[in-house]
Amino acid sequence: MAPTDRPEALSEHAFSPHDAALRAAAPHLARRRFLTVTATASALAFGTNLPVRGAYAVPVRDAARITDDPFTLGVASGDPLPDSVVLWTRLAPAPFEPDGGLGVQRVAVEWEVARDELFARVEQRGVAEAHPEYGHSVHVDVKGLAPGTEYHYRFRAGAWISPAGRTRTAPGPGEDTAALRLAAVACQAYHDGYYTVHRHLAEDDVDVVLHLGDYLYEYPVDAVGGARRYTGAGLPDVFARETTTLADYRMRYALYKSDPDLRAVHAAHPFVVTWDDHETENNYAGAVDENGSPPEQFLVRRAAAYRAYWENQPLRAAQLAQGPDALLYRRLHWGTLAQFDVLDTRQYRSDQAYGDRPHVPGPESDDPGRTITGDAQERWLIDGWRTSTALWNVTPQQVCFSQRKFDLGDPARVSMDAWDGYRASRDRVVAGARAAGVDNWLVLTGDVHVAYAFDIKEDFDDPGSRTVGTELTATSVTSGGDGTERPATWDTYLRANPHLRFYDGRRGYVRVGLGRSDARIDFRTVPAVTTPGAPVTTAASFVTEVGAPGLKPA
Template sequence: MRLPDSVSRRGLMLALGAGGVVLGSGRRALADPVFAEYPFQLGIAAGDPAPDGFVIWTRLAPRPLEIGHGMPSAPVPVKWEVATDRGFSNVAQRGEAIARPELGHAVHVEVEGLEPGREYFYRFTAGAERTPSGRAKTAPARGARVTQARFGVLGCQAYEQGFYTAHRKAAAEDFDFIYCYGDYIYEGRGSRTYTGSGGTIENPRQHIGGEVYSLDDYRRRYAQYKLDTDLQSSHAAAAWFVTWDDHEIQNNWVSDQDPDDVPPEVFLLRRQAAAQAFYEHMPLRRSAFPRGAEMQLYRNAAWGDLLDLNLLDTRSYRSDQPCDDAWATTCAGVADPAAQVLGEAQEAWLYRALDQSQAHWKVLAQQIMVMDLDRKEGPEPGYNLDTWAGYSIPRQRLLRRLKDRRIGNTIVLTGDEHQNYAGELYLDSRNPEGAPVAAEFVTTSISSSGDGQDQRAEGRRFLADNPFLKFNNAQRGYVVCDVTPERWQTEFKVLDKVSEKDGTLTTRATLAVASGDARVVPA
């Protein structure tokens, strides 16, 4: 590997305590480092599986919570291996990557040349230190006949508000992959208590430091989360498709709009720091590399002929929430014809993908609820204006496209709500006409909002006032999707508590959608 021009021989030797091997060009190879402490404390991960490979990730951080994370200001070589067996007796691919200080010594390797539809194992080595092995499956060949897929959906993991028992349980599920809908970190300052719908509770653990703004702040926050061994086990068990929602930057942000009315040019500086830190800590491809404050996170992935996954970004291109983002209300702004959720480019890309899809199930893997759930008590409707219900024209445009083009077997996967929901999508749920256009499954949080309860009073009211809503639950957990050509089945896994580490996992409900029929029914 070549030594970058910006790194001098003397500086590298001083930083790493060793010389290099002279290359034919006269430049020096990077030296193997000696670490004062174990450098892989943040774990490993794989992501974005394709038929010929996937991304593998790690980050060197011997002292993860310190500025500089215990690393020299110099590039460091990291070796990697991918094998067909956990013992690495049959290595399929190996190579060397460079952990660069500009990226917090994170490593992203896009592994190619693997066989489709099979299990692999991977690991990293730096100096004399080595990671445990991780597991990832390649996607089936594009268009190949696939009779079954099993994957997990999870997100919303406020570190302070609960332990990551759900991640430990998810790691044992033998998933083909995991979809994480966002809110991987929360940006707020450390707090001893959390106040929500259930009153004020004592947080079982606490963020380090104040609210995060700078790149160093965000790096430290990700490091605190990734030090959790249950989260590490979830990453090591399956490849993830990751997107972001709001808390990776700031609660309820959209586009260049900060909810606290920070000037857009200043907020973009925060977005830029947050985007870099997100990339540094996620198993993302080079196509997602941040360009200033912008990241290309919307993308398509296929699982043979069974699934087309359209991974959406509902934050970066959205117009500001109407009605000052008030809760359970409505106003003229909800029907603004110029409003956007996906933005023009992403929306056009999605429509092309849906039109061209030959997969049996078309999946919209995104962040905010599409159901226009009436959340206001009484005869007048009121919506959560940070969902698609606050943007009626883009919402109708999406559902009209599905209906008019007869794009059947569409499933929407959503997060953000910190509750489980399942329901049916109509152009106007107040006046439903004919069969539902699609089905939506909303996954609760890993830990955000604390222990929760089986159902809040508002949840019972939502079910009574919204006939298209078929299920609601307010506990923590994740979702398991079992998919065949004949049926989509969603299993809601919930924990009795996350305030302690020994929470019990059960299946709260299992709901299904038959091929050719978007109704949500008990399995």
Template sequence: MSVLDRYALSRRRLLGVFGASAVTALAIPLESGKALAQVGFRSYPFQLGVASGDPAPDGFVIWTRLAPEPFEIGYGMPMAPVAVEWEVADAANMRTIVAKGTAIAPPELGHAVHVEVGGLQPGRDYWYRFTVGKERSIVGRARTTPALGAALDRVRFAVAGCQHYESGYYTAYRRLAEDNPDFVFCYGDYIYEGRGNRMYTGLGGPQENVRQHFGGEIYALDDYRRRYAQYKMDADLQAAHAAAPWFTVWDDHEIDNNWVGDLDQDGTDPKLFNLRRQAAVQAYYENMPLRASSFPVGTSLQIYRRAAYGQLLNLNLLDTRQFRTDQPCDDKYGASCAEIDAPKAQVMGDAQEKWLNDGLTGSKATWNVIAQQIMMMDLDRLPEAGRNVNPDSWAGYSIPRVRLLKTIRDRKVGNVVVLTGDEHQNFAGDLFLDGAKAEGAPIASEFVVTSITSGGDGNDQRLDMAKLQAANPILKFNNNQRGYAICDVTPKTFTTEFKVLDSVRRTDGKLSTRAKWALEAGKTGIVQA
């Protein structure tokens, strides 16, 4: 049964299917007698750029959202559906069109367009654009995944996330676009939900943010739409979206800091918090290049999913927020309590856990990647005060963590790599059932990728992290600068290159490679490359 069948969405809520036989274009069907709006724009309607995502061997999603006046009520659009033409070409000059059609941008979805393009050739680049009347978007590049089971020499992709708007400029995204990756894995915290603040308190006293959020903390759908608009209007972020297809998942700030299930950090009545969740979930779908299988249903969104890159790599994208039980130890960082070993604790939920286990066990790929949000290494965060963990990481949920690692070990799943964000730092290390004992060979390895901007400029390594790394032998590398990672994958090696900026408080920050760490196929444990 498909996700859409399982959620049993009605035709008034589902995306309709129309277009040429080789192409599937998704759009909300018009109600009987409801006319399309003929729009003349006083401002450029493609202020938020274009994006592609969720590639497959025969196609991908292409996305845009019409918003000529992004911060105004109604964002400059009539409350009526608008027809948007789209084209896909085999070269950047858009001379040879291989697919085209018309999609409907409905007001119910903030005039967002999600087109699922099919019928294309596997493992190659395509380019796309949108047109409304006399207005035309920029051209974006997408890339299909290789044919199922294809033998590949290489896949090269980027990992990024945690892009707090006030903390810095998105120079890292401009450099990421120039790296020309096959795809981008965005691990979450695409937006931050807090109010606009001119100042923040840094280590050296009061500091001024380089730019400021529009408005207060966000709760309603229009609030979330405006916040996404502010982020997406950044030209460097638009460049990264236009450079490659993205696989996106959320973490916490797309809704509220450290939320899990129907619980927020403030103890809000779940009925009220779910109203906020519903608004945030809709806004997330409206602004991401997601397929119809991720269409929101109330507070729910299907974002755990899988993609294959031939025989070389299986990518398992997780959701570690929606199905998780409450954080232990009152969610206090560096805490220790009996709840960490709660037998009924969940990180993924039963259905997602079974899906992941089955996917890992049945994989024939050389590399099995778990692409997710929160650190899986069970680091002792305060080594001078006994063993203490971050309860908002996998270390706060010892039973499901050990259960997953035992599955990988006992079912002999080879070459497992975990990709993580959330920490606003770079980490590289190995995974054991118990990181303090680190008995036997590593079961898997983990690369934690730093933030695009969150945390500000940073430094090479925080003082407390030198002690932490010394007390946690499983941790091989740590760095406290901003940037992204490039993962270069071949049948023999999986190499992660940590790219960092000397500053995000300036638009001319210099990018460099801080370190490279690698795994060799068939062997365990990371080594410096």
């Protein structure tokens, strides 16, 4: 999918280096009004760096002259619909260079989709353009596919052929699909270990993978790759700083996608992705960063981060950032079996109450005007439930939804960065689910680097109140290092939160089998990520039955 309807860009040579950095940050001003930067700087930051059309467009590079493999970052697919799926790649023969080694020229990239892995039965093929303005990424929204079907795909640039990927389309809209196997992952700090979890997930039999945020981290990565402890020349110095510019974020994605296990899991399964904070900056809330920077300054950084996120994920054009804004929340379906309401709890939230550290709830955090989703997304979610005809309503999102007391105090401290810090928001969402008649509600969460299983209660302070759904928290892929089966807080958390049914501190993923009578949940864990090759085991399994919310041991 090459962008075709953007305004023309101005000449690369018309601006100073400072202006060029602003210009690279984001496409246009959107609806933000910057108060402390000049109108000229604002226009430069948000009005340019778009694909040029017409006589002044940069020429198409002769792909035959690409001398090194441009497919170093692999391939991916995502957001499957009954008749289409997004195919992704990004050309980068020199992935650790700001331009990926391709300069400012466009590159024509061929793609093809087949029913078989040998590509003997090619169903569709075409040509897309990889634009330098989008980091030479390619997003092809392939339409006209058969529902509920497995496909294989690949790309070609000149003499170079990409690795092949496998994907699948969703079942037809009215199809009473019997089963769906999904996996949820989150939090994959490169510097905290190897992606062994992704290698095991690549080999697992699942239909789709949900990535719940913290795909990358903005923190510096040293020459030895942190816990990976590389020897020899090591990583370039460019990674030994925090990401703030578009070039920084692009190269950080290149570092992450240089990992063979991450490339393998993307090639094996279609992904549905959403972000949390670290794709931009730790614990940011809307236009507020953790350092108290002027909002207009942070929004330029956010624009760069959002732009790079789209460039490096299998997302449709609707999710392309417009300046510091991006419409990431969206709805997908899997026949009549499941509706997925993918949330964004970072972009629209009120600033954290009492700072972003654990705190006892109080008037500030419980102000009914505070929101974690923004009003429009909250209405969209609840309205979607009212019209849902799916058996399972699945909500992939970022931070813990259920109440999570950190101690046995009365009152106890809770996270101001999670839904506990936005209790009025949570109350409205729970009430909306109840009013919509959502009987089989499954919330999928990342962020906290441990695995949890919660019964979602109508009133978390009354253990005997009605259970209205299930929350599953995917532990991290690597973040936090190896972890341990029973963290130091294990006993306290279980005593303070009677609706918490499972707690494990190791790395891994959660696998869910949705069926017509129940859902089977398996928490898959590895004992270590600081050394590669650890085996995967199932730490615990649960069942939640259709029409009877609540977790039971399998």
